Amino acid sequence: MFSDQQFTGQALPDKTICLTFDDGPGESKDNGPGPKTVQLAQYLWEQGICATFFMVGKFIDKYPSIPQEVSRLGHIIGNHTYSHQQPLPDQLTKGEDIISEIETTDQLIKQYCTDNTIYFRAPWGIWSAAVAAHLNEKINNGLLHIGPVNWDIDSNDWAYWRDGGSAEDCAQECLDKIEELKGGILLMHDSTADIDHIRENNHTLETIKILVPQLKALGYQFAGLDKFSLTFLGRLATTRL
Numbered sequence: 698m699f700s701d702q703q704f705t706g707q708a709l710p711d712k713t714i715c716l717t718f719d720d721g722p723g724e725s726k727d728n729g730p731g732p733k734t735v736q737l738a739q740y741l742w743e744q745g746i747c748a749t750f751f752m753v754g755k756f757i758d759k760y761p762s763i764p765q766e767v768s769r770l771g772h773i774i775g776n777h778t779y780s781h782q783q784p785l786p787d788q789l790t791k792g793e794d795i796i797s798e799i800e801t802t803d804q805l806i807k808q809y810c811t812d813n814t815i816y817f818r819a820p821w822g823i824w825s826a827a828v829a830a831h832l833n834e835k836i837n838n839g840l841l842h843i844g845p846v847n848w849d850i851d852s853n854d855w856a857y858w859r860d861g862g863s864a865e866d867c868a869q870e871c872l873d874k875i876e877e878l879k880g881g882i883l884l885m886h887d888s889t890a891d892i893d894h895i896r897e898n899n900h901t902l903e904t905i906k907i908l909v910p911q912l913k914a915l916g917y918q919f920a921g922l923d924k925f926s927l928t929f930l931g932r933l934a935t936t937r938l
Contacts (some may be wrong), residue, residue, distance in 0.1 A: 698833050699817065701826040703847035706882035712917045714875065715882040716741070716748040717848065719777055719818065722756050722763035723888030723896065730858075732888035733902045735766050740902065742770040744909055747921030749846075751818040753890050754779030754802035768809035773921055775816040775846070776802045781890035784823035789831055796835045803840055810840075816922055817844030820890070846922065849881025850874045854904060859895045864903035871908055880917065
């Protein structure tokens with residue numbers, strides 16, 4: 698079921714990071730800037746890190762081979778709606794079809810999800826109890842949705858790519874925020890769903906290659922969201938009582 702409240706990483710042990718990436722999948726034709734979902738997944742696999750990629754359905758349709766490769770590398774594929782067009786509460790208020798936003802993407806990714814469990818993140822992290830109630834009433838596809846999964850640490854990477862910033866500066870901002878909180882769920886973007894300029898200037902792969910060695914040197918560990926699904930489920934059960 699979808700929770701009224703969004704989940705964060707408050708239950709994570711100290712110095713534990715959950716890496717999450719939104720708005721993909723995507724790819725670039727050359728070695729310059731741009732989305733590099735597979736290369737990012739490959740690097741993290743080489744580092745022994747499981748991440749969660751919250752994918753947008755329309756880009757799965759465009760790049761159907763990428764989710765399979767990301768899953769093969771041991772990462773979690775999550776649902777980030779089909780179109781990433783508007784915040785779900787706004788769509789619901791307008792009477793638009795938010796059910797298909799979830800169910801269409803469910804069908805695209807369920808083959809990569811274990812135990813019929815799908816992690817969900819709302820576009821822009823915008824959510825409401827009314828949306829949760831509507832989805833819980835209308836969606837009955839036999840899949841267990843855990844979420845929405847929010848974040849504790851916003852990398853602000855999209856703003857760096859919008860403004861022509863560097864991977865080094867983005868990595869330093871991430872490190873400063875992580876050190877302040879001593880861990881949590883980190884939001885990054887392996888692509889951008891709706892602004893071409895930001896997507897084309899993406900340097901998230903380079904940022905991760907700077908950040909991961911720094912965090913390991915400081916004694917941080919990395920964990921996938923699936924390692925804490927029982928905690929999420931426990932909180933969900935409490936929420937629904």
